[in-house]
Every structure is written in structure tokens, then in C-alpha cells.
Amino acid sequence: MRIVLVNVPHPSIGSRIPDDHLPPLGLLSIGGPLIDDGHEVSLVDGEFGPAPIPDLVAEIVGRAPDVVMFGHSGSTSGHPVIAEVARLVSETMRGVRIVYGGVFPTYHWREVLAEEPWVAAIVRGEGEETVRRLVAAFEAGGALDHVAGVAFRGADGPRATAAAPVIRDLDAYRIGWELIDHARYSYWGGLRAVVVQFSRGCPHLCTYCGQRGFWTRWRHRDPVLFAKELARLHRERGVRVINFADENPTVSKKAWRAFLEALIAEKVDLILVGSTRADDIVRDADTLHLYKQAGWQRFLLGLENTDEATLELIRKGGRPDVDREAIRLMRRHGILSMATWVIGFEEETDRDLWNGMRKLLSYDPDQIQLLYVTPHRWTPYYRLAAERRVIQTDRRRWDYKHQVLATRHMPPWRTLLWFKLTEAVLQGRPKALRRTYLHPDKGLRHAMRWYAQMGRRVWPYEILNFFFRDRLDASGPTVRAFWGEPQDAEEQSMSADRPERSVARPAA
Ligand code: B12
Ligand code: SF4
Structure with missing residues (x-):
């Protein structure tokens, strides 16, 4: 066909x-x-x-x-x-x-x-x-x-129909690289790039996460075959940057180490970027030099919040001392840290956001990415948000970069103010500027400058959009009325071939 x-x-x-x-x-x-x-x-x-x-x-x-x-x-x-x-x-x-x-x-x-x-x-x-x-x-x-x-x-x-079984052998299916002209695709400031997956899924239980259940269970590709594929993309297609789509590639220390060693043995000049958890970084304190040697330049760490009650609410399973230690260890090994930070929880007050900003400062990440709480219907968190009011009814704006839900104690303009202030303070403080413009490592300096340059364009764009383009509806529907009933019972999109994880057949 x-x-x-x-x-x-x-x-x-x-x-x-x-x-x-x-x-x-x-x-x-x-x-x-x-x-x-x-x-x-x-x-x-x-x-x-x-x-x-x-x-x-x-x-x-x-x-x-x-x-x-x-x-x-x-x-x-x-x-x-x-x-x-x-x-x-x-x-x-x-x-x-x-x-x-x-x-x-x-x-x-x-x-x-x-x-x-x-x-x-x-x-x-x-x-x-x-x-x-x-x-x-x-x-x-x-x-x-x-x-x-x-x-x-x-x-x-x-x-x-019945949920499909999860794919056990991820190496059994190949990616159709021939469908693209690699010369057109780039990242990291104009460097030829691809997105890949070493693994799918995540064993953690964060209640707001839409990805864990989607993949149903954590699996990974063969570490050596995967390293060979990356090396081939570099040698034959000139790829320089590998962006990992994995939710959590480092779940198995053994498999991850095998991949890093296999890639190091390939002797290819690649830049690796992706996301992982702070506790995995701390666990791997003794192998972080291999991460660096393999080409790892930046990890996005989903810190989400520093408030213990909020972390408990979203079942992140993170701890502020571990988050801080992960950032410190990464810096010691010449790997950049990008902390994600989520704003827009229902009971948030000015004091919470002020305290959050101060704590974030004390973590001292190299880069930050602020996001708004955005509940997906198939996550457990959706139930907690189901009666909150939707202020953004344009679904194209449900992209984490727009406030979509009202908070109880603050009008949206003030939430935006905190959002933008936190970005400005964290990225504009002298330490961050020094790292951005004077970082001793040329590669990391390039990466930091590229991110700062994007930030300079995004920052005013989002403020202008808020005041002149985005329409907020103070009397919008509840989340439940807007998207429908919670669907967390169907969260696992496939059947995992394991009795405790099997998915009920969805009603026709
Ligand atoms: C890489 C990535 C990006 C890259 C996109 C690069 C690109 N050109 O694709 C960048 C950084 C640009 C990006 C941007 C955004 N992203 Co993004 N991104 C990801 C990430 C990390 C991996 C996506 C991926 O490649 N997955 C691997 C592939 C194999 O999985 P997949 O796409 O789901 O495809 C499988 C199945 O879904 C299915 N499938 C998918 N499509 C189709 C189509 C057909 C016909 C069929 C049959 C099957 C099928 O089969 C595939 C193989 O099994 C995911 C999180 C994640 N770990 O998946 C977030 C994610 C997809 N992104 C997300 C968001 C919100 C965005 C942004 C809107 C953020 C923003 N405000 O800018 C933008 C959108 C712009 C854009 N162009 O995508 C959300 C989507 C949330 C949601 N459920 O709606 C995710 C899930 C992150 C999250 N944690 O919530 N993103
Ligand atoms: S650690 Fe990340 S991928 Fe895993 S459940 Fe939590 S948010 Fe989802």
C-alpha cells in the first residue's frame, strides 16, 4: 500500500x-x-x-x-x-x-x-x-x-479491541531512518541530530506522569546493538547530537553501564542529552565518568517541586537532598543539569513560590525549565484536579507552557509573574551568566549559550502572548466537564504479560 x-x-x-x-x-x-x-x-x-x-x-x-x-x-x-x-x-x-x-x-x-x-x-x-x-x-x-x-x-x-501486548524485544523493529534527509534535522544549536530510545517506560509512580502507563513497563534495547546504531548514524549520516526520548534510560545500572562502555569503545564524537532521575545519578556516582566519556552533556532532571508536601502529592519519590547531590555530582563530572520546575498547584501562594525560588537557587542547577501543571485524563493526578476550573479552553495551548487551570489564591497574571521572575533570577544570576559565557569547556559553553539565546526569545514572547494573544476564561468549565471522566483505570495502554499489571479490556 x-x-x-x-x-x-x-x-x-x-x-x-x-x-x-x-x-x-x-x-x-x-x-x-x-x-x-x-x-x-x-x-x-x-x-x-x-x-x-x-x-x-x-x-x-x-x-x-x-x-x-x-x-x-x-x-x-x-x-x-x-x-x-x-x-x-x-x-x-x-x-x-x-x-x-x-x-x-x-x-x-x-x-x-x-x-x-x-x-x-x-x-x-x-x-x-x-x-x-x-x-x-x-x-x-x-x-x-x-x-x-x-x-x-x-x-x-x-x-x-483488546490491548496489544508490550513489545518484549525492542531490537526486533528498526527505525525507518531512510525516510528523512539527515541534513535537514538539527538540535543543540545547528548540530545534526536524531531522537532515539534506549528504553521505554519507567518503574516509578509519579501521579501526574502520562508516559509511565503509556509504555506499561520498563524495557531496554540491547546495549551493544544500540551503541552500534548510534555509531553508524555518526559515521554514515554525520549525526553529532543524540537526543534520548527515554523517560528514564538509567533504570538498570548494569544495562546502562554496558551501553556506555560499548559506545566509548566505538570511539565516536557524539553529544548525548536526555532526561533521568536524580536518584539514579546519585546511585551512579562511581560511573559518572563513563557518562562523560561517552559524550553525555546534559541531563534534564524532573525535580518538579522542592516542597515536600507537593512532592508527596505527586508521588515523585524525590528528596531535596538527593536532587541537590545529583546536581553537584553532575557538575563535578562536567555534565550540565537542567531542572524542571512545575507551577500552578491549586493551593499555591506567593509565599510558596517565593520559598520555591529560594530553594531552587540553593540547588544551583545550570539551567531551568518551568512548566505549568497540566493534568492528562489517563493519569491518577487528573482525579485530584478534576474539579479545578479550566481557564485555557484552546487545546493547542495545553502544552505545559500555558497556564490552563485556575489556582485558588492567585490570578493568572501573578502566577505568570512568578514564573517569569523565577526564570529571570535563575538564568540571570551572576553565577549562571558566568557559566553561560565563560564556561571553561567549549562544548558546554556552546550548549549554555544556545539555551540562553532561546530563553531570551521565549521570555518576552510568552509575556507578550499572555497579555495580547491568549484568551483566558475566568468562568471556564471544570476539568472534568472539559475533558471527561478520569481514565486512570485505562492508564496502561498495553497488556504487560504479567498478571499484576494486566490491563482490563476497555469497554466498547
Ligand atoms: C523528543 C520529544 C520532543 C521533541 C520532539 C522531536 C520530534 N520531532 O519528535 C521536542 C523537544 C521538539 C518536543 C517538543 C514538544 N513536546 Co515533546 N516529547 C519528546 C519525548 C521526550 C519523546 C518523544 C518520542 O520520540 N518518543 C518515542 C517515540 C517512539 O514514541 P511515540 O512518539 O509515542 O511513538 C510511538 C507510539 O506513540 C506510536 N505512535 C506515535 N505516533 C503514531 C502515529 C501512528 C499513525 C501510529 C500507528 C502510531 C504512532 O507508535 C510509536 C512507536 O511505538 C516525549 C516523552 C516521551 N518519553 O515519549 C515528549 C512529549 C511527547 N512531548 C510533549 C510535549 C507537551 C511537547 C511540546 C508541546 C512541549 C512544548 N510546550 O513545546 C512540544 C511540541 C512540539 C513538537 N514539535 O513536538 C508531551 C506530550 C504530552 C501529551 N500527552 O500530550 C510528552 C509526552 C512529554 C511529557 N512528559 O508529557 N518534544
Ligand atoms: S520518574 Fe519521570 S517518567 Fe518516571 S513516573 Fe516519574 S515523571 Fe514519569
Whole structure:
């Protein structure tokens, strides 16, 4: 079959501010197995430009596909754009099959299928095997009832089949790198880059996390084969930066060490960046030199908050002393730390935000990334937020960079003020400026300057947007009325082949 994979342009700041674009790994991951099954597959990447919607639609239609597949790493906030493009494609090409996958449709399949008649099928959970079976069913002209892990419109309305099993051997499916021209994709300030996954999932239990349940259980690729793939991308495709999409790549000290050693043995000049947990860094104090030797330049640490009660509420399992120690250890080994910090909890007061900023300062991270609380329906945290008032009803703005929920003690402009003040103080303090402009390590100096340069563009953009563009609705609906009933019972998107983790078949 002729299949076109589509990455739609996302309006979020994360897409628009950097001049760099990363390859859409989710789409490439399903592209590889489809090519291996003999299908004619191509990718249309609307992030470049960004492509105006009519041009994007013309490009897709011009390729005369049998199936058009959508998915986006902005997921929830990318959904309205996908819905628009998919509708226009289906209006122009009657009979084309539209398939949709990724985190958001995995859980919102009922609403998508009910409200968007052009969507033929939704792939729920990880896509590699399910999409192959789905396309085979299309080819056979048969029903989809027997394809595990999909949702479609049955005679009685939207229905889902049994959850697909998790993929045990992640090396069994290859990424369709041939779908992209590597020269067009960059990160870290213009360096040729890819996104990859060593592992999927996370064994921790943070209540607000939408990713842990999506992958259902933690698994990793073969450390040596994975290192070889990165080395090949460097030697044959000139890739310099490897951005890890993993939620938590360091869960197994043994597997992680095996990967680092295998990559060091490849002797390739790569820059590695990604996220992990502070406790893993502290655990690996004796092997951090291997991280550095392998090329690790920055870890994003999800600190989320310094307030013990809030950490308890979100079941982060983090401890301020461990977070602080992780940052210290990373600095000692020449690895940058980026701390994420979440604002917008319901009971937050000026005093909390003042104390939080002071504590954050005492942690002394190299970089920070502030985010707003954004509840996803399939997380346990959603229940706690279900009766809060939604002040941002434009779903494209549910991207963590816009305040979407009212807080009890503060108007949104004051929350924004704290948000921006914290960024300015943390990034603009003399120590941070000295590291940014005078860091003795040339590579880290480049990285810090690149981030600071983006920050200088994002900072006023977000303030101007708040006052002149974004519309906030003081009398918006509750979260429950806006998105629907909690869905945490369906949080695990696949069946894990383990009795204690098996997922109930979702109601049709
Ligand atoms: C790398 C990344 C980015 C990169 C994107 C690079 C790129 N071009 O893709 C950057 C840094 C630019 C980015 C930006 C943003 N991101 Co981001 N990002 C990630 C991250 C870390 C990895 C994504 C990834 O590649 N995963 C690995 C692939 C293999 O998984 P996948 O995409 O889910 O695909 C699998 C399945 O979902 C399915 N599938 C996916 N699509 C499709 C389509 C079809 C047709 C089928 C059949 C199957 C299928 O099959 C795939 C293989 O199993 C995730 C968190 C995570 N660990 O996943 C957040 C994440 C996806 N990002 C998120 C967000 C919010 C954003 C931003 C909106 C943030 C912002 N305000 O700027 C922007 C959006 C802009 C954009 N262009 O994406 C959220 C989405 C939350 C949600 N549930 O709605 C996530 C989940 C982070 C989080 N913890 O919440 N992001
Ligand atoms: S540590 Fe990160 S990936 Fe793991 S559950 Fe918590 S937020 Fe999710």
C-alpha cells in the first residue's frame, strides 16, 4: 500500500523558537516496519517552515496515498492541528484511510472516533507491531476486530479491541531512518541530530506522569546493538547530537553501564542529552565518568517541586537532598543539569513560590525549565484536579507552557509573574551568566549559550502572548466537564504479560 506519514506543524513555542528541528521518532518507528513489510512509505514533515496547512494538504494529496498516518510528539496540544489537516485531506481524497496514533488518541479514542468521522482507525499504545497488522487487515479487506491494540467505528459506534501486548524485544523493529534527509534535522544549536530510545517506560509512580502507563513497563534495547546504531548514524549520516526520548534510560545500572562502555569503545564524537532521575545519578556516582566519556552533556532532571508536601502529592519519590547531590555530582563530572520546575498547584501562594525560588537557587542547577501543571485524563493526578476550573479552553495551548487551570489564591497574571521572575533570577544570576559565557569547556559553553539565546526569545514572547494573544476564561468549565471522566483505570495502554499489571479490556 502507499502510505504517507504526516508530522503536522505544532504551534507551541518548543517547535517555533529554535531554528532546529528533530526527526519525528514516533513516525519513523512505525515507518521502518511498514517499509520492511513491502509498503511504499514516505514522510511529509510540516514542521519545516512551518508549512501552511493548504500546502501541507496539497503535498499529502499529491502523493496519492491509500493510507495517511498522523501522530505528533505534541500529542494533546497537537491534536487540533492533526484534526484539521486530516479533515481537509479526507475532504479532498474521498476514500483515503486515515490512521492516527500516539499518546492522546490512545486514551481519547472514543471522542476522536465519535467527533472525527474521517478517522478510520486509531492505534493504541506502541505502534510498531500493531500498525503492521492493521495495514495487513486493510489489505485483506477484512474486519479490524482481530487486530489487537486498535480502535475503530463498529456498527454500534466507537469500539476498541483488546490491548496489544508490550513489545518484549525492542531490537526486533528498526527505525525507518531512510525516510528523512539527515541534513535537514538539527538540535543543540545547528548540530545534526536524531531522537532515539534506549528504553521505554519507567518503574516509578509519579501521579501526574502520562508516559509511565503509556509504555506499561520498563524495557531496554540491547546495549551493544544500540551503541552500534548510534555509531553508524555518526559515521554514515554525520549525526553529532543524540537526543534520548527515554523517560528514564538509567533504570538498570548494569544495562546502562554496558551501553556506555560499548559506545566509548566505538570511539565516536557524539553529544548525548536526555532526561533521568536524580536518584539514579546519585546511585551512579562511581560511573559518572563513563557518562562523560561517552559524550553525555546534559541531563534534564524532573525535580518538579522542592516542597515536600507537593512532592508527596505527586508521588515523585524525590528528596531535596538527593536532587541537590545529583546536581553537584553532575557538575563535578562536567555534565550540565537542567531542572524542571512545575507551577500552578491549586493551593499555591506567593509565599510558596517565593520559598520555591529560594530553594531552587540553593540547588544551583545550570539551567531551568518551568512548566505549568497540566493534568492528562489517563493519569491518577487528573482525579485530584478534576474539579479545578479550566481557564485555557484552546487545546493547542495545553502544552505545559500555558497556564490552563485556575489556582485558588492567585490570578493568572501573578502566577505568570512568578514564573517569569523565577526564570529571570535563575538564568540571570551572576553565577549562571558566568557559566553561560565563560564556561571553561567549549562544548558546554556552546550548549549554555544556545539555551540562553532561546530563553531570551521565549521570555518576552510568552509575556507578550499572555497579555495580547491568549484568551483566558475566568468562568471556564471544570476539568472534568472539559475533558471527561478520569481514565486512570485505562492508564496502561498495553497488556504487560504479567498478571499484576494486566490491563482490563476497555469497554466498547
Ligand atoms: C523528543 C520529544 C520532543 C521533541 C520532539 C522531536 C520530534 N520531532 O519528535 C521536542 C523537544 C521538539 C518536543 C517538543 C514538544 N513536546 Co515533546 N516529547 C519528546 C519525548 C521526550 C519523546 C518523544 C518520542 O520520540 N518518543 C518515542 C517515540 C517512539 O514514541 P511515540 O512518539 O509515542 O511513538 C510511538 C507510539 O506513540 C506510536 N505512535 C506515535 N505516533 C503514531 C502515529 C501512528 C499513525 C501510529 C500507528 C502510531 C504512532 O507508535 C510509536 C512507536 O511505538 C516525549 C516523552 C516521551 N518519553 O515519549 C515528549 C512529549 C511527547 N512531548 C510533549 C510535549 C507537551 C511537547 C511540546 C508541546 C512541549 C512544548 N510546550 O513545546 C512540544 C511540541 C512540539 C513538537 N514539535 O513536538 C508531551 C506530550 C504530552 C501529551 N500527552 O500530550 C510528552 C509526552 C512529554 C511529557 N512528559 O508529557 N518534544
Ligand atoms: S520518574 Fe519521570 S517518567 Fe518516571 S513516573 Fe516519574 S515523571 Fe514519569
